[in-house]
Amino acid sequence: MMKISNVDRLIEKTREMAINFELKPGSRVNESALSKELGASRTPLREALNRLVAEGFLTFQTGKGFFCRPLDPKRIMDLYESRVAIEVEAIRLACKRATDAELEVFGKYLDATEPEYLSKMDVSDAVHVDEGFHLYITRLSHNDELLRMLENLNGRIRFVRSVNLKSIHDTDRSHHAQTRLSAHRRIFDALLTRDADLAGDTMRSHIERRWEEATEAVQKAYAQIYVPDDMQKEMT
Template sequence: MKKTSNVDRLIEKTRGMAINFELKPGSRINETALSRELGASRTPLREALNRLVAEGFLTFQTGKGFFCRALDPKRIMDLYEARVAIEVEAIRLACTRATDAELTVFGAYLNATEPDYLNKMDVSDAVHGDEDFHLYIARLSHNDELLRMLENLNGRIRFVRSVNLKSIHDTERSLRAQTRLSAHRRILEALLTRDGDVAADIMRGHIERRWEEATEAVQKAYAQIYVPDEMQKEMT
């Protein structure tokens, strides 16, 4: 039984709101209002907000308060590039450090999750499944810091991935799942050869191939936010 604190709940909730643009990018967060809405007092909420600042979801200015951070295309690109930095080095390390036993288990994991991967139509599950694969490799690097950084990056990119996946049709989606799956298999093979340079190249390509998708997704997300705004203006 995992003990989850109230603050953790507030973090989840607020992160969710930031991700789903219930808090608009750049807007100031009203602590009193938000605390009331989430059913807690300001003290624990502020703790939650502080941690979200550190995670990169919010910003903070003394005397002004907390602001929802904008997720513009430039930042998305930055985040994807940061992922490349982390994951390329992680797989390089994994090539020399992962034990044969670990790679065997990793292979089994890949086989076991394959059916889920292809049939899974729930977008959130699919995104988490993909994240898990990449986190697994980070873990094989035996470097806790790289893992930590990747977890953070995932948390911030997750929304973009979701928007992207949601925006495409089922047939196209299962097609892409298949493509990605075979890419994952190639990555496993590269790991097995233990050639760090080759593995690094493959990983780099795999992540970079998702950039345009991602920035495209952001455009859509922005449309989601700002169209309602325009409508508001027209109503005034």
């Protein structure tokens, strides 16, 4: 029974807060307040915050402390492009390395998750299934470093995926769910052929399409969050 460290608990809690904007983007993290809230002292909390700086969720300024990093459109683009980099190479490697047995198990995994994805369409579950598909393929590359990077990227764009799926949820949900699933099936089929170029291209265009979709959804969401300047004055 591997005991989990307290600092790890703080990292996960705080990462979750950063992802869900419970820490306001761009604003300072109050160490005393947060440490009290999470039931620890500042020493282990600062250790956790330092890890999140290295993971890219927070920034640090000497003498000022830790700040929640904002997710502007440029950074979202950078992160999606990074996903393309990682996942295209991952599926190329998977074409070479995944065993037939692994591919068969992957097929069964898809069969099992598809009905789930279509029925109980809770947004955070859907995000989880979507991330799971991409992580699975990256695992088939048998490359721990690519997997680690993708896990980090997934965390950093989770909010974007959520906003995207939420906006779909409000409009024509089951149609979009079908579209997504068939896109995933196409990627799986490409992987089965073990043609690295084909599989890579399929993955690339899938992620690029998702990015366009997400950008649109995020712009709509920002329009709701950011109140124009002249309206803000009236709110003081």
